[in-house]
Amino acid sequence: MADPLLDVQRLTVVFEGARSTVTAVDGVSFQIAPGETLGLVGESGSGKSVTALAILRLLQPPGRVTAGRIIFEGRDLLALPERDMRQVRGARISLMFQEPMTTLNPVMRVGDQIAEAFTVHGQAGAGAARGRAVELLNAVHIPDAARRARDYPHQLSGGMRQRVMIAIALACHPALVIADEPTTALDVTIQAQVLDLLRELRGQYNLALLLITHDFGVIAEMADRVAVMHRGALVEQGPVRQILRAPVHAYTQNLLAAVPGAGVRPPDAP
Amino acid sequence: MTPGIESAREPGLAPALLEVRHLVKHFVRKEGLWRSPSVVKAVDDVSFSVEEGEMFGLVGESGSGKSTIGRCILRLVEPSSGEVHFRGENVLQFPRARMRQARRDMQIVFQDPYSSLNPRMRAGDIVEEPLIIHRIGSKAERRERVADLFQLVGLDPDHLTRYPHEFSGGQRQRVGIARALALNPALIIADEAVSALDVSIQAQVILLMLELKVRLKLTYLFIAHDLRLVEHVCGRVAVMYLGRIVEIGDTPALFANPTHPYTRALISAVPVLDPDMPRQRIPLDPASFDREAPLREVSASHWAAV
Numbered sequence: 336m337a338d339p340l341l342d343v344q345r346l347t348v349v350f351e352g353a354r355s356t357v358t359a360v361d362g363v364s365f366q367i368a369p370g371e372t373l374g375l376v377g378e379s380g381s382g383k384s385v386t387a388l389a390i391l392r393l394l395q396p397p398g399r400v401t402a403g404r405i406i407f408e409g410r411d412l413l414a415l416p417e418r419d420m421r422q423v424r425g426a427r428i429s430l431m432f433q434e435p436m437t438t439l440n441p442v443m444r445v446g447d448q449i450a451e452a453f454t455v456h457g458q459a460g461a462g463a464a465r466g467r468a469v470e471l472l473n474a475v476h477i478p479d480a481a482r483r484a485r486d487y488p489h490q491l492s493g494g495m496r497q498r499v500m501i502a503i504a505l506a507c508h509p510a511l512v513i514a515d516e517p518t519t520a521l522d523v524t525i526q527a528q529v530l531d532l533l534r535e536l537r538g539q540y541n542l543a544l545l546l547i548t549h550d551f552g553v554i555a556e557m558a559d560r561v562a563v564m565h566r567g568a569l570v571e572q573g574p575v576r577q578i579l580r581a582p583v584h585a586y587t588q589n590l591l592a593a594v595p596g597a598g599v600r601p602p603d604a605p
Numbered sequence: 606m607t608p609g610i611e612s613a614r615e616p617g618l619a620p621a622l623l624e625v626r627h628l629v630k631h632f633v634r635k636e637g638l639w640r641s642p643s644v645v646k647a648v649d650d651v652s653f654s655v656e657e658g659e660m661f662g663l664v665g666e667s668g669s670g671k672s673t674i675g676r677c678i679l680r681l682v683e684p685s686s687g688e689v690h691f692r693g694e695n696v697l698q699f700p701r702a703r704m705r706q707a708r709r710d711m712q713i714v715f716q717d718p719y720s721s722l723n724p725r726m727r728a729g730d731i732v733e734e735p736l737i738i739h740r741i742g743s744k745a746e747r748r749e750r751v752a753d754l755f756q757l758v759g760l761d762p763d764h765l766t767r768y769p770h771e772f773s774g775g776q777r778q779r780v781g782i783a784r785a786l787a788l789n790p791a792l793i794i795a796d797e798a799v800s801a802l803d804v805s806i807q808a809q810v811i812l813l814m815l816e817l818k819v820r821l822k823l824t825y826l827f828i829a830h831d832l833r834l835v836e837h838v839c840g841r842v843a844v845m846y847l848g849r850i851v852e853i854g855d856t857p858a859l860f861a862n863p864t865h866p867y868t869r870a871l872i873s874a875v876p877v878l879d880p881d882m883p884r885q886r887i888p889l890d891p892a893s894f895d896r897e898a899p900l901r902e903v904s905a906s907h908w909a910a911v
Contacts, residue, residue, distance in 0.1 A: 378803035379774075522666035522830070527874035527886055549803065552833075552876025556884065575880050593808035594878065595837040 339366035339406075340510055340543050341390070346403035348382070348389050359385045359398065361567040369510065372537065372544040374558030374575065376551065378590070382567040383547045387513045390545075391430060392420055408510065426456045429504040433516040436496065439488040445499045446472070446484025452506035471502040475532060494525035498532065505536060513545045518553060530556055551594050555579055563587045620693040621654035622824050623678070623711075623792055628652070628687035630673050647673045648684070649848035655792070660818065660825040662839030662856070664832060666871070669845040671828045675794045678826070679711055680704055691792070709739060712785035716797035718777035722769040728780045729755075729765035735787040754783040759813060775806035779813070786821070794826045799834070811838055832875050836860050841906075844868045853900065854907030864909035866894045 348360035360382045367373045377383045388394050390405055392412060405412040412423065424430075432438045440448055449471055450464035459467060465484070472480035475498040488496055497517065504512050517533070518526040534557065537544060546557055554561055554575065561578040563571045563586065571584040582588045630648040648670045655661040665671045677684040680696065688695045696707050715721040722731055729751050736747045752762060758779040769777055778798065785793055795814070799807040815838065817823055829835050835842055836856055843853040844867065851865040863869045870889035877884075900908040 378805060523832070524666065524870060524874040524889065526876075530876070531886070550876065551804075551878055555878050555880045555882075556876045558880075579878060579880065590805060591878075593805040595808075595831070595834040 338368075340369045340371075340408065341367040341545070342404075342406040343386075343390065344404040344406070346386065346389060346405065347401050348385050348394065348398060349401050351397045351399065359567050360389065362403070363564070363567075363569050364403075365562050365569065365572060367511065367543050367545060369543055370537075370541045372546055372557055372559050374554040374561045375545060375547045375564060376549060376554055376561060376590075377564035378549060380566075381564040383564050384515055386564070387430065387515055387545065387547055390513065391424055391428060393424075393430075422456070425452060425509075426507040427509050428511045428513065429507070429509045431500050431504045431512060431514040431517050433519050436488065436493075439496060439499065441488055444485050444487060445491065449484075449499070449502050449506055452503050456507050458507060467506075468502075471506060472499070474505070474536070475499070475502045477502075492525075493521055494528060497521060497525075497529050501529070501532065501536070505540060505542075508540060509542070511543045511545065513547070515547045516549070517546070519548070519550070526553075533557070551579065551591060563590070619657075620690065622657040622692060623655040623826065624688075624690040625654070625674070625678065626652050626688040626690065628674065628677060628689065629685045630670070630677055630682065631685045646848045648677065651687075651845075651848070651850055653843050653850060653853060655824060655826055657791075657824055658818070658822060659841060660815075660827055660839045662835035662842035663826060663828045663845060664830060664835050664842060664871075665845030666830060668847070670848040671845050672796050674845075675713060675796045675826065675828050678794060679708060679713055681713075705739075709788040710790050711792045711794065712788065712790040713794040713796060714778070714781050714785050714798040716800050718769065718774070718781045722777060722780060722784075724769050727766050727768060728760075728772070731769075731780060732783045732787055735784060739788060741788070750787070751783075754786055757786065757817070758783045773806070774802050775810055778802065778810050782810075782813070782817070786817070789821075790823070792824045792826065794828065796828045797830065798827075800829065800831065807834075832872060844871065847896070849896070849910065850900065852907075852909040854904075854909075858904055858907040862904060862907065864903045864907075865911055866890065868909070 344364050346360055346363045347358065350357045350359055363386060365373065375383045375386065385398065389400055390412065394400065400413060407423065408427065412420065446465060446468045449468035453459040453464040453467060454461060469480050469484050472484055477483050477495060477498055491499065518529050521529060530553065536542065548554060558575045560573065561575050562569050563578065563584065565586045571578065571582060571587045578587065582591055628648055628651045632645040632647055633642050634645060635642045651674060663671045663674065673682065676682045678689050684697060689697050691707060691711060696704060699707055732754055733747050733751045736742060736750060742750060755762060755765060760776065760779055772780065799810050802810060814825065818825065827835065827839055839856050841854065842856050842859055843850045844865065846867040852859060852863065852868045863872050867889055869887045873885060873887040894911060898910045900910050903909045
């Protein structure tokens with residue numbers, strides 16, 4: 336990779352307790368090129384969400400980065416003053432969570448929540464921001480966007496709320512979106528729509544995507560490359576076809592074998 | 606009436622273990638003093654039967670009514686109308702005491718062991734509780750039974766004194782299964798019993814359920830939203846959409862030839878593990894089918910409401 340957008344080098348995160356210390360992320364290294372989608376898979380507790388939070392420097396104590404570098408657009412995020420970091424967060428790298436009901440503000444109209452992304456980063460005044468929020472709602476295919484912008488989160492369905500989350504994540508034209516289980520809480524037909532939308536916008540905005548999921552089906556649909564995490568360490572990393580068809584590490588093999596129906600397809604099918 | 610009943614069963618054969626006939630559950634929501642109440646048809650004229658020893662899948666998305674059916678069968682919510690026959694008897698007509706007896710034979714395992722296991726009780730006591738409620742055995746006999754159950758579901762004896770929070774998700778679900786098995790039931794209603802588990806743990810719990818099915822001659826009503834999983838483990842499956850069964854049949858026949866527009870949309874939405882498989886999403890157009898259409902046989906052992 337000539338010039339990665341994100342270059343995570345030997346990242347280590349520990350949680351220090353009174354009696355014991357847990358190494359949640361243990362010397363993890365990976366890169367993401369501009370416009371590329373890296374799927375980060377692993378089971379609960381494997382450290383994938385902690386990795387995401389560490390990249391954005393959103394770890395809460397007792398969690399702490401003890402080693403490593405996170406080079407993004409040529410700068411080490413771990414060395415940035417908090418003021419500069421705030422210019423990165425939400426503007427150059429944005430984050431999408433699993434559960435929009437807990438991440439959207441329940442007492443704020445969704446249009447205003449999108450507009451806030453512009454005003455906070457000084458990209459538009461209040462009036463212009465509101466117009467651009469409606470444009471974004473259109474871009475994520477919310478019908479009747481101008482009227483929907485005045486709705487509160489509870490008035491929207493789960494799929495529409497996730498579309499609003501995508502609109503907020505894209506508001507400032509970030510180079511990288513970290514999506515942490517973006518479709519896990521959704522019904523499968525709604526998940527399909529949200530994945531289609533993400534794929535469309537990814538091309539349109541030339542987005543790089545760090546897609547965190549436990550679902551190999553989502554990985555197969557979305558990822559260019561895959562990194563498999565187990566107990567804080569990356570056990571395997573490679574192009575999506577290689578990981579899904581010829582996994583080398585025993586943990587990846589077991590994980591794939593546990594997917595219902597995965598064994599049906601011959602591994603060397605075209 | 607119920608697909609698969611008349612055609613599959615020879616006259617004089619034993620009735621199905623569970624037979625649900627024209628089950629209806631409407632929830633009435635009061636909208637305020639001056640407005641007329643609105644009615645949610647959670648389950649809207651559903652019929653199916655589950656044969657002894659089978660694993661019958663009930664799939665659908667959130668709000669399809671699949672969990673309400675499970676709860677109606679056990680009368681954890683009272684159905685609005687319809688019949689639920691268990692071993693040939695309509696349990697909806699049972700008086701309280703008789704229903705309580707019937708629940709010995711019909712047990713349920715819930716999705717979320719966090720909220721279905723009492724956090725202040727030790728695992729051994731949780732599994733023993735059904736035996737106490739149904740006044741089975743002496744204290745010593747119950748203890749022995751609980752120890753056997755723990756072994757049966759693959760838990761260690763030293764897990765007996767642990768609290769639910771001290772277990773992993775998979776172990777907690779094993780405690781839930783042990784509790785469901787305590788009274789030697791014939792039917793287990795598994796309501797999204799493995800949905801919250803990591804995929805490798807899910808596989809282990811499914812293997813346990815399949816093993817117990819053979820060893821204890823169990824019958825499962827397997828309620829789930831994961832089509833891949835249901836295709837994998839269930840012999841027959843019913844697909845629910847907005848309170849109705851839109852398609853039902855032998856799993857291989859149904860998945861080989863999904864016929865109802867909703868089933869086709871649902872199956873086409875499931876991500877495939879092959880990155881090179883062309884994605885052919887079939888969008889659902891609710892105007893393309895008649896919601897009132899009755900089930901008709903579309904191929905051998907396969908019915909669809911088209």
